[in-house]
Amino acid sequence: MTGDAVEVLRLGDRTVAEYAWRPDLPSSLAPRPYLHPVRTLAGTTVTELMPASHRHHLGVSVAVAEVDGANFWGGRTFLPGHGPAWLDNQGSQVHMRWVRRRPGQLMHTLRWNSIDGSVLFYERRTLSWRPAGPDAWALDFTFSLINVAERELPIRSPAAHGRAGAGYGGFFWRAPSGQCRVTAPEDGDAVHGGRARWLSVAGAGWTLVFLGADEATRGDRWFVRTRDYVGIGSSLAWEEPLLLAPGAGLKRRIVTVIADGDVSPGRAAAYADELAA
Structure with missing residues (x-):
């Protein structure tokens, strides 16, 4: 969008993604940094931005x-006994400073502001990227949050308010709409709402393999939606709030392999061994 500040992610002579680190967005969208477009090495776009x-x-x-009544998802807020409602409560994630900007890695700090300007979290975010074979590359996305408010902060999903299955909130990837195939390890739980060391989503000519890359992230549940749209997330708080005391923090790390064509379950498992040990 006009006014965005963007960092370009490159591998060799290929642009594989663009990171809007200071986006120009309306408050209703809960402004925050985002990656789009993300592309395979062959140039296929595997993200969507602000779909209708x-x-x-x-x-x-x-x-x-x-987060304690503040909406960092955008759009409507789910209210128990009512359903989704438009509230004047959208927060924003605001860039503070760059820690590192070099080929293959970006690191910066952010603050999470409620709509009244008070700061709830400080965040350190690191994006790293590297080849993962002749037809794939890997995006390593790490974020750490620290509660800087002078009170306990509950992180909630709509499921924590009684909306069954709506356990979203955390790392989230909006993939291209259309037919897709979801695969997970045979010994994993049900994919949506389950835990699995890897999860793959294959569309028309592309595959995304999502890996929980540390113990805490592997303990989170996957949010997977393929009806109406394709969205994949690693959920911080499924059916119960995640409570952070003042000064407490959390850290999550997700590695995503972006591949051209199909990725077999055996190869997806190998990616988990190689990239998220």
Whole structure:
């Protein structure tokens, strides 16, 4: 969008992604940094930005439905006994400073502001990228949050308010709409709402393999939606709030392999061994 500040992610002479680190967005979308477009090495775009049905879906981002009443997801807020409602409560994730900007890695700090300007979290975010074979590359996305408010902060999903299956909130990837195939390890739980060391989503000529790359992230549940749209997330708070005391923090790391063509379950498992040990 006009006014965005963007960093370009390159591998050799290929542009594989663009990171809007200071986006020019309306407050209703819960403004936050995002990656879009993300492309395979062959140039296929594997993200969507502000689609008509869900304008608050911003490529690849960290989006949380609710933090102590503040909406860092965008759009409507789910209210118990009522359902989704438009509230004047959208927060924003604001760039503070760059820690590192070099080929293959970006690191910066952000603050999470409620709509009244108070700061709830400080965040350190690191994006790293590297080849993962002749037809794939890997995006390593790490974020750490520290509660800087002088009170306990509950992180909630709509499921924590009673909306069954809506456990979203955390790392979220809006993939291209259309037919897709979801695969997970045979010994994993049900994909949506389950835990698995890897999860793959294959569309028309592309595959995304999502890996929980540390113990805490592997303990989170996957949010997977393929009806109406294709969205994949690693959920911070499924059916119960995640409570952070003042000064407490959390860290999550997700590695995503972006591949041309199909990726077999055996290869996806090998990626988990190689990239998220």
